[in-house]
Amino acid sequence: MSLFASLLSYLNPWRAVLLRGSLWLTATALLALVIPWMLKRGVEAIERGDYADLVMFAGILALAALARGLARIASRLSFLHTARRVEVALRRDLLQRLLAQPGPFFDRHRTGDLLARFTGDVTNVRMLAGFGVMTILNAAIVYVLTLAMMLTLSPSLTLVAVLPYPFMLLGVKYLSRRLLYHSGRVQEGLGQVSEAVEETISGQAVIRAHGLAHNRCRRFSELNDEYLQRNLSLARLRALVMPVMVVVGPVGTLLVLYYGGIKVAAGALSLGDFVAFSAYLSQLTWPTLLLGWVLTLKQRAAASMERLQDLLTLPASSLSANTEDNSKQPLPEDAPRIEFQHLDFSYLQGEPVLRDFNLSVPGGSLVGIAGSTGSGKTTLLRLLAGLYLPPAGALFIDGVDLTQLDLRSHRRRISAIPQEGRLFSGSLRENLLYALPSADDRCLESIARQACLTAELEQFPDGFDTRVGEGGLSLSGGQRQRVSIGRALARDAGLFLLDDPFSHLDAATAQTVWQRIRPKLAGRTVFLVSTRVSLLAAADRIVVLHEGQIRQQGSHDELLRAGGHYARLYHREQLRDELEQS
Ligand SMILES: Nc1ncnc2c1ncn2[C@@H]1O[C@H](COP(=O)(O)OP(=O)(O)OP(=O)(O)O)[C@@H](O)[C@H]1O
Numbered sequence: 001m002s003l004f005a006s007l008l009s010y011l012n013p014w015r016a017v018l019l020r021g022s023l024w025l026t027a028t029a030l031l032a033l034v035i036p037w038m039l040k041r042g043v044e045a046i047e048r049g050d051y052a053d054l055v056m057f058a059g060i061l062a063l064a065a066l067a068r069g070l071a072r073i074a075s076r077l078s079f080l081h082t083a084r085r086v087e088v089a090l091r092r093d094l095l096q097r098l099l100a101q102p103g104p105f106f107d108r109h110r111t112g113d114l115l116a117r118f119t120g121d122v123t124n125v126r127m128l129a130g131f132g133v134m135t136i137l138n139a140a141i142v143y144v145l146t147l148a149m150m151l152t153l154s155p156s157l158t159l160v161a162v163l164p165y166p167f168m169l170l171g172v173k174y175l176s177r178r179l180l181y182h183s184g185r186v187q188e189g190l191g192q193v194s195e196a197v198e199e200t201i202s203g204q205a206v207i208r209a210h211g212l213a214h215n216r217c218r219r220f221s222e223l224n225d226e227y228l229q230r231n232l233s234l235a236r237l238r239a240l241v242m243p244v245m246v247v248v249g250p251v252g253t254l255l256v257l258y259y260g261g262i263k264v265a266a267g268a269l270s271l272g273d274f275v276a277f278s279a280y281l282s283q284l285t286w287p288t289l290l291l292g293w294v295l296t297l298k299q300r301a302a303a304s305m306e307r308l309q310d311l312l313t314l315p316a317s318s319l320s321a322n323t324e325d326n327s328k329q330p331l332p333e334d335a336p337r338i339e340f341q342h343l344d345f346s347y348l349q350g351e352p353v354l355r356d357f358n359l360s361v362p363g364g365s366l367v368g369i370a371g372s373t374g375s376g377k378t379t380l381l382r383l384l385a386g387l388y389l390p391p392a393g394a395l396f397i398d399g400v401d402l403t404q405l406d407l408r409s410h411r412r413r414i415s416a417i418p419q420e421g422r423l424f425s426g427s428l429r430e431n432l433l434y435a436l437p438s439a440d441d442r443c444l445e446s447i448a449r450q451a452c453l454t455a456e457l458e459q460f461p462d463g464f465d466t467r468v469g470e471g472g473l474s475l476s477g478g479q480r481q482r483v484s485i486g487r488a489l490a491r492d493a494g495l496f497l498l499d500d501p502f503s504h505l506d507a508a509t510a511q512t513v514w515q516r517i518r519p520k521l522a523g524r525t526v527f528l529v530s531t532r533v534s535l536l537a538a539a540d541r542i543v544v545l546h547e548g549q550i551r552q553q554g555s556h557d558e559l560l561r562a563g564g565h566y567a568r569l570y571h572r573e574q575l576r577d578e579l580e581q582s
Pocket of ligand 1: 107347348350353371372373374375376377378379380419
């Protein structure tokens with residue numbers, strides 16, 4: 001879609017406001033026409049020696065100027081307010097698209113670059129949608145009306161005045177292509193700088209702990225220099241645009257002065273007409289200059305819109321809406337039956353992470369997943385959540401291929417605790433009830449009890465209203481993890497995906513939390529990944545992964561009797577716990 005087509009789709013809902021704005025612009029231009037005409041009549045009154053008329057024309061001129069100022073304010077408000085609304089709509093659509101993307105999208109895109117699209121790129125488009133559109137429309141109206149007046153006064157002099165304009169158009173056409181290219185590079189550079197800032201702030205603890213601040217600053221300076229060079233190239237080009245426009249006005253005025261002067265001297269044009277003509281011509285100067293500025297703005301906005309279109313044209317979801325069977329809303333308490341059939345999975349062009357994975361899970365069972373680090377445990381849960389797309393015909397939910405499921409309905413029945421359960425800025429209450437904001441205090445207290453947070457809450461001076469800081473930074477790792485557990489429990493889901501939710505808790509607390517949350521999980525399908533294998537003892541089936549393949553599976557007792565990897569992990573853990581207690 002071209003820049004203007006995309007922009008139009010965002011401006012369309014505000015067409016009534018824009019129409020009003022255009023009427024105010026027309027009123028501004030019409031009132032502006034009165035001023036040179038009153039000059040003409042004033043000059044004629046002076047020639048006649050009629051001072052009463054002169055005062056009257058001066059009065060009309062002053063009133064017209066005042067009314068013109070008011071009409072200009074009204075027109076600006078219509079256009080600039082609309083642009084702000086377009087900006088909001090763009091940001092909303094961008095975020096909606098982003099959140100609908102599957103995991104590989106976020107592996108491919110850098111956070112800073114995505115952030116730059118929300119800031120710099122959206123601002124460029126907003127400037128064009130507001131000031132740009134207003135300036136272009138204003139120039140068109142002023143040109144048509146003013147040229148009509150100039151033609152009325154003297155057609156031949158009008159022809160002389162517009163002689164330099166074709167040269168201006170040629171120069172502008174040549175510059176605009178290069179402006180587009182350089183604007184794109186500047187926005188890309190801004191993305192890299194934003195990325196570096198974002199990473200530095202979120203990783204400041206690691207950077208300082210390793211004494212890497214100096215290296216980081218050096219790398220940042222290099223990126224900044226590169227960004228500066230790109231900006232300077234663009235600024236040089238933009239600096240060329242203004243002179244092209246600035247030359248046009250004076251050349252036209254010079255030509256008019258020369259030929260107009262000859263005409264007045266020869267008596268072919270009255271002095272009043274000549275003064276009015278010159279005033280009309282000077283009214284074209286400012287819109288022409290602004291057009292030059294809008295041209296650079298247009299190219300910047302075109303480069304930005306191209307970057308925004310990359311995101312706005314993404315599919316709303318990588319998983320398609322499905323047949324009638326799946327379009328029905330699954331009930332939250334539905335505990336799905338899950339089947340993996342010869343599942344092979346690898347991330348973008350990487351080595352296979354899961355290989356020939358086969359598993360049949362009846363609805364309402366608790367599946368424990370154990371295995372060495374990097375064996376594919378998290379990947380398995382990501383596939384179940386539809387965050388990454390499994391190959392077709394390999395993963396079935398209630399007998400339906402996951403790739404054919406409506407992703408939103410599927411996710412509605414899932415509650416997950418990711419490995420790094422991120423909290424959001426806000427209070428403990430907001431975080432615990434993130435998925436259920438309307439829940440009452442009784443529900444909140446019950447969640448906190450299940451997640452073993454009650455003791456801490458009594459110590460926090462603000463209780464549930466305690467702020468957790470960005471990402472939950474003001475809480476300990478264990479507290480953060482228990483808030484994540486509470487947040488997941490608040491959902492009445494049918495499928496729980498718990499990725500090592502007790503890794504930051506000591507053995508005793510982990511057991512207590514696990515015992516407390518189990519009644520809530522009864523009758524649900526639960527996948528529990530745990531590096532602490534003793535917590536898996538209650539699972540209906542335990543799967544032990546090794547390098548993406550099932551190495552062992554069975555109940556806790558069966559696996560202990562069989563010996564092997566699971567039994568070794570279990571005995572090692574028992575020994576460690578005994579040592580810690582002694
Ligand atoms: N987004 C990704 N892009 C590419 N490769 C990935 C991605 N996420 C994980 N991997 C790779 O997939 C493999 C399995 O990772 P996964 O996180 O599933 O293992 P895990 O068993 O959960 O490990 P751990 O116990 O350490 O959390 C690893 O080799 C990892 O490097």
